[in-house]
Amino acid sequence: MLTNKHLKYESQKIGMNYFRVAIVLFGAQLLFGLVCAIQYLWPGFLFETLDFNIARILHINALVVWMLFAMLGSVYYLLPDEAGRDVVGAGLGKLGFWVLTAAVTVVVLVYLFIQIGPGKESTIWFINEGREYIEAPRWADIGIVAIVLIFYYNVFFTYIKGRQTGILTVLVADLLALAGLYLAGVFFTDNISMDQFWWWWVIHLWVEATWEVFVGALAAYGLIKILGAKREIVEMWLWIEVLLLFGSGILGLGHHYFWIGTPEYWWEIGALFSSLEPVPLVAMFVHVLYDWGKEQGHKEAVEGEGAHAVSNSPAMAWIALNAFGNFLGAGIWGFFHTLPQVNIYTHGTQFTAAHGHLAFFGAYATILIAMMYLGVQGAYGIKKMTMTFKSKMAIGLITFGVIGMTVALTIAGYEQVLVERAELGAGWDAYFIAQNLTWMKQAMGWRLVMGVITFIGFVYLLWDLVTIGEVEEAKEANELQSAVA
Amino acid sequence: MSNKSASVWTSIRFWRRSAAWVTATAVVLLMWLTFDTVKQISMGSDEDLKKGIRKRIPAPTVINYHIDYKFSKKRGHEVPVIGQKEPFFGKEWSPKEAAALLHKGKLTFQAKACIDCHTALGNGAYYAPDLTKAWLDPKWNNGTMTAMIGKKTKEEAMAEFLMHPDKYPTHGRMMPNLHITKDEAIALVAFLKHMSSIDTNGFPRNFSINAKRLKGGTNAH
Amino acid sequence: MIIQPFTDVNPSFFGMLNQGPLTLTIFLHTVLILPMIWIYFDEKKKLQNKK
Numbered sequence: 001m002l003t004n005k006h007l008k009y010e011s012q013k014i015g016m017n018y019f020r021v022a023i024v025l026f027g028a029q030l031l032f033g034l035v036c037a038i039q040y041l042w043p044g045f046l047f048e049t050l051d052f053n054i055a056r057i058l059h060i061n062a063l064v065v066w067m068l069f070a071m072l073g074s075v076y077y078l079l080p081d082e083a084g085r086d087v088v089g090a091g092l093g094k095l096g097f098w099v100l101t102a103a104v105t106v107v108v109l110v111y112l113f114i115q116i117g118p119g120k121e122s123t124i125w126f127i128n129e130g131r132e133y134i135e136a137p138r139w140a141d142i143g144i145v146a147i148v149l150i151f152y153y154n155v156f157f158t159y160i161k162g163r164q165t166g167i168l169t170v171l172v173a174d175l176l177a178l179a180g181l182y183l184a185g186v187f188f189t190d191n192i193s194m195d196q197f198w199w200w201w202v203i204h205l206w207v208e209a210t211w212e213v214f215v216g217a218l219a220a221y222g223l224i225k226i227l228g229a230k231r232e233i234v235e236m237w238l239w240i241e242v243l244l245l246f247g248s249g250i251l252g253l254g255h256h257y258f259w260i261g262t263p264e265y266w267w268e269i270g271a272l273f274s275s276l277e278p279v280p281l282v283a284m285f286v287h288v289l290y291d292w293g294k295e296q297g298h299k300e301a302v303e304g305e306g307a308h309a310v311s312n313s314p315a316m317a318w319i320a321l322n323a324f325g326n327f328l329g330a331g332i333w334g335f336f337h338t339l340p341q342v343n344i345y346t347h348g349t350q351f352t353a354a355h356g357h358l359a360f361f362g363a364y365a366t367i368l369i370a371m372m373y374l375g376v377q378g379a380y381g382i383k384k385m386t387m388t389f390k391s392k393m394a395i396g397l398i399t400f401g402v403i404g405m406t407v408a409l410t411i412a413g414y415e416q417v418l419v420e421r422a423e424l425g426a427g428w429d430a431y432f433i434a435q436n437l438t439w440m441k442q443a444m445g446w447r448l449v450m451g452v453i454t455f456i457g458f459v460y461l462l463w464d465l466v467t468i469g470e471v472e473e474a475k476e477a478n479e480l481q482s483a484v485a
Numbered sequence: 486m487s488n489k490s491a492s493v494w495t496s497i498r499f500w501r502r503s504a505a506w507v508t509a510t511a512v513v514l515l516m517w518l519t520f521d522t523v524k525q526i527s528m529g530s531d532e533d534l535k536k537g538i539r540k541r542i543p544a545p546t547v548i549n550y551h552i553d554y555k556f557s558k559k560r561g562h563e564v565p566v567i568g569q570k571e572p573f574f575g576k577e578w579s580p581k582e583a584a585a586l587l588h589k590g591k592l593t594f595q596a597k598a599c600i601d602c603h604t605a606l607g608n609g610a611y612y613a614p615d616l617t618k619a620w621l622d623p624k625w626n627n628g629t630m631t632a633m634i635g636k637k638t639k640e641e642a643m644a645e646f647l648m649h650p651d652k653y654p655t656h657g658r659m660m661p662n663l664h665i666t667k668d669e670a671i672a673l674v675a676f677l678k679h680m681s682s683i684d685t686n687g688f689p690r691n692f693s694i695n696a697k698r699l700k701g702g703t704n705a706h
Numbered sequence: 707m708i709i710q711p712f713t714d715v716n717p718s719f720f721g722m723l724n725q726g727p728l729t730l731t732i733f734l735h736t737v738l739i740l741p742m743i744w745i746y747f748d749e750k751k752k753l754q755n756k757k
Contacts, residue, residue, distance in 0.1 A: 040612070043658040048651075051661045052612045053601035119593025119669045130595030132609055166497070190584070190591045192680055193526045193542050196608055232497065239500035243507050247738060250511035251518075259688030260606040261541050263525050264714040265724040267686075269518070272731040344690045348607035348615055416611075426689035428624045429699065431614040432656050491753060499749040503742050510738050521718050541715050560713050684715055 001372070001465040006381030009080035010090035011158075016379060017097050018073025019372045023462060025066035025104075026365075030455045032058040037448040041441070054115050057128065057135050058108070063360060064133055065104055070368035071214060072151055075171065077375050078221045079155065083162025087154050096150040103143045107136055124188060131195070133203055134185045141186045148179045166235035170242060171217050178210040193261030200256040208277060208330070209249035211364065215326065216241040216280075218367050219288060222319050225374060226312050227295040237287045244280035252277050258340045259347055267340040274338045278331030288323040292316070311384050312377050314391040314468070318370035321399060325362020333358050333406070345421040350443075351413030358406040361398075372465055380469035388471055390464035397457025404450030412443035531580045534567065541684045545583035548573045548678050554621050554693055562687025573678070574640055574671060583675070590676030593669040602660075605680065607688060613660065615689060620674075620681035623696040630655075643677070644670035 001020060004013045035055040038045045046055070076093065080086050087093055110127055117123030124130070125138045136144070152175060159168050185202035189195050220238045223229040254270030292309075299309040310316045333355040337346040346352070377385045416434050424430030434440060493499045529540030534547060551568035570577065578586060594600070600609035605616045624630050625639045634653055636642040646653055647670040650660035665673065714721045723730040 036612075048661045051602075053598045053610070056601045056610050056612070057598060116598055116663060117596050118666070119589055119596045119672065121592065123596035124592065127596070128598060130598045130600060132600050135598065135601075166501075188592075188595075190545070190588045191526070191528050191542055192591065192605060192676075193683055194523070195591075196606055197522065197526060199608075236495065236497045236500055239497060239504045243500060243504035246504070246508040246511055250508070250515055251734060253515065257522070259685045260608070261526050261683045261685055262522050263541070263716070263718065263721060264686055265718075265720040265730055266522075268724055268728065268730045269734065272728070272735075344688055347688060348604040348609070348611065350611055353611060421689065421691070424698065425691035425694035426615065427692065427695035427699075428614045428619070428622045430695060435658070436656070491757070493746055493749045493753060496749055496753065498752075499745065502745050502749070506741060506745060507738055510741075514734055514737065518720060521720055525716050525718065539715055559711075 001376055001379070001469065003379050003469065005379065007379055009086045011076045011080045011087035011093070011154075012375070012378060014087070014090065014093045014097055015073040015075070015077030015079075016375050017094075018069045018076065019375050021101055021104075022066045022069035022073060022368070023372065023465060025062045025069060027458060027462065028108075029059055029062035029066060030451070030458050032056070032062060034448070034451050034455060035059075037444070037451045040444045041448060050112075051115075054111060057111055060133055061107075061111070061135055067360075067364050067368060069100075070371065071211075073375070074218055074368065074371040075151075075155060075175070077371065077378070078218075079158055079168075081225070082165050082168045082221065083158050085158065085162040088157040088161060089150070089154050092150050093154050096147045099143070100147045103140055103147075107140050110137070111135075121188075131185070131199055134199070138186070141182075145179075145182065145186075148182070152176065152179055165231070166238060167217050167220050170213065170238055174210050174213045174217065178206065178214070181205050181210065196260045197257070197262060200253060204253045204256055205250070207359075207363075208252060208274075209246060212245045212249060212280070212326075212330075213242055215322070215363060215367050216245065216284060218371060219284065219319060219322065222315065222367070222370060222374065223288065223291050226316050226319070227291060227309050228311075229291045229295055234291070237283070241280050241284055241287075244276075244283060248273050248276035248279065255338050255340075255343070258343055271339050275335060277338075278327065278335055281327040281331040285323040285327045288320060292320065308384070312373060313387050314385065314395070314464075315370040315373035315377070317387065317391075317395055318366050318373065321395065322362065322366035322370065325358070325366050325399075327362075329355070329358030329360075329362030329406070333410075345417045346413065349413050349416045349421065350409050351417060354406050354409035354413050357402060357409060361402045369461065373468075376465060376469045377472075380473045382469070382472045382476060384476070385468070385472050388464060388468055390460050391468065394457050394461035394464050397460060398454055399457075401450045401452075401454030401457055404453065405447050408443045408446035408450060412440050412447070415439040415443065537567075539684075543567065543679070543682050544580065545587040545675075545679060546578060546580050547682045548583055548586070548675050549577050550682075552621065552678065552682050554618060554681070556693065560687065562690065563693055564684055564687070565682045567682060573675070574638075574644075586672050586675045587679055588672075589669065590672035590674075590679075593665065593673050594676055597663045597665065606683070606685060612658070616677060616680065617683075617685060617689060618681050618692050620678045621692070623699045626696065640671075640674050640678075643674045647673055 004016055007013050007016070032055050035046065035050060036052060036059055039052050039055065076087065114127050117127040128135045128137055155175060156172060159172050181202055184198045216238055220234045223234055224231055251269055252274035254266040255274040257266035258270060295309040299307045337343050337351050337355070373385070415437060419437060420426060420430045420434035424433060526541055529538065529543045531544045531546045533540050534544055534550065547567060549570055551571045553566040553568055554563050555566050557564045602610050602613040603616050604611065607615060607617065625643065630646065631639055631642040634642040634645050636645055644667070647665050648667065649662065651662045708727050710725050712721065712725055720730060723733055
């Protein structure tokens with residue numbers, strides 16, 4: 001992770017830089033998540049020093065930002081491979097990286113040390129905007145838009161001047177939408193319903209439409225790179241996925257418009273379109289496993305048993321996990337509470353938190369980690385990268401931890417829905433009765449335990465990403481020597 | 486490849502065209518729906534309130550009216566009911582004053598990052614109670630909190646609580662002191678009262694059983 | 707009870723469609739999916755011409 005020595009292209013070096021910052025921010029996300037989890041059990045922990053709202057801002061903003069960093073990194077990394085040429089504006093790309101990293105650092109420091117401000121416009125401009133997930137103050141919004149414009153310029157003109165593959169065509173279109181949607185979140189209104197209406201344009205159309213298509217494109221690239229899957233087939237699947245993801249995801253936005261003051265007709269639109277959202281996720285799952293099996297079978301038929309089609313087994317493991325996790329976390333856990341008949345009780349409970357944890361991990365964290373392993377492989381010039389003990393510990397512990405947190409939060413959600421919402425009727429008093437029940441406390445205890453396990457898994461992951469390159473490089477050099485001897 | 490791809494189902498072009506068509510059409514439909522919804526969720530005017538015209542999101546001057554939450558047979562769920570005029574912090578607010586107050590309230594709501602502990606309209610964090618109908622909560626209506634804080638009206642009690650939440654702890658998990666000034670607290674209460682008048686299609690469901698339950702005390706702890 | 711009385715606060719085109727049995731979602735799905743049949747046959751024709 002710490003070297004670029006075998007990378008030919010400037011674009012890939014920029015990509016590696018983004019990966020390095022992303023993995024650090026991933027660690028920060030987990031740490032602040034642990035603070036929140038502890039506060040659920042011991043509310044006095046860091047009270048009036050680092051209150052829950054601030055810890056949570058850091059938890060969810062670090063999440064969004066590390067993912068955006070890893071996404072930018074992934075695009076810079078795969079761009080030369082796909083386009084067959086280096087990025088058009090490498091200097092500009094580097095500048096963008098440093099400015100963005102500096103801006104993120106300032107935003108984080110302000111969150112940590114200034115935290116909140118008076119009820120004035122200046123707070124929204126300079127401290128925090130107080131809108132979930134996009135709390136970044138307005139000056140940072142403008143900065144982000146500028147950096148993304150640089151990034152998009154680079155991607156677009158490299159695409160125009162290079163090879164225009166199907167994967168790049170999808171990415172170029174998808175990134176434009178992804179960047180443009182951010183603008184729907186950069187304004188202030190006194191009308192809370194209007195506020196949340198447009199806020200969902202950013203959040204939903206990111207995570208349930210454009211980010212999903214992005215993941216489809218990354219998986220397509222990964223399958224070609226790792227398995228040598230046939231481009232024609234992979235790209236055909238990609239277009240089918242785009243069709244299904246956008247076909248269900250864009251109007252699936254309706255499932256956020258059930259209760260925020262918006263008209264009743266969204267019940268029907270939201271219910272039916274978002275129910276179809278798991279369909280493309282099944283398709284992606286089938287596609288990845290089918291390609292894996294097919295290429296492996298093909299390899300064995302040609303080279304005999306014991307031959308491996310996979311040229312990067314940690315990356316492949318994370319991609320397979322992505323295929324399953326996306327379907328389980330985004331698909332199944334999302335469908336659980338997407339119908340208005342159910343959602344009127346589950347809306348705004350721990351149910352949502354359960355879904356959020358498994359979906360962000362399964363759909364996004366996994367594939368971005370896979371891209372980081374691909375980056376390490378490229379940077380050290382390794383032909384066939386295999387899993388180390390640490391890779392296995394990382395994937396095992398993180399997966400176990402996240403699934404454990406999800407199960408705990410789902411149980412907490414059930415309890416909250418049945419007691420607070422159904423039995424007692426959702427008031428201030430009902431809320432606290434449900435929060436103080438043993439079932440809720442036990443679930444929150446398990447969530448913390450599983451969170452700690454996830455964090456240990458992260459330590460293995462970080463350690464592995466830093467060391468695996470040298471280990472595997474040395475192993476290949478040894479094998480080569482013994483083959484020569 | 487040309488003689489092999491006789492089936493349209495394995496043609497990349499077919500899927501690419503279909504993907505482009507479906508995406509573009511979904512975007513157009515979403516825009517059409519958005520125009521309709523934005524019109525419906527724009528704030529009503531003071532005139533609407535005076536004439537009793539129902540709007541999903543009423544004008545800021547709704548703070549001058551009594552707000553209730555009642556089951557509607559026609560809608561099949563509870564809806565906000567805007568009633569007679571009542572003073573808010575002892576006076577009637579002009580449209581201009583009310584708008585300025587709501588503006589300050591919403592700004593403060595964001596500046597203090599309320600939504601990262603609470604939910605509003607069900608969106609936010611789950612560490613503290615939902616604020617959608619906080620103004621109507623029987624804990625304030627029945628006088629429990631109001632009496633504890635020692636204020637005559639609900640709005641004064643709420644403002645006092647927001648300024649010094651650490652003085653009135655009710656549970657182990659309590660609200661931190663966010664250095665909310667008196668002006669900000671009044672504005673926040675106006676924001677909460679306005680939010681409680683929004684028609685949320687019956688969310689949170691069964692909210693009004695709280696009032697019955699707390700009066701009878703059968704389920705209360 | 708197949709056609710339900712209009713219950714929403716403000717009437718609108720989509721609100722009216724919402725009164726029948728899934729009429730709103732059927733309308734939206736039809737607009738999205740039906741033209742794909744035309745795309746299918748158009749592509750088929752092109753493939754056959756190529757042969």
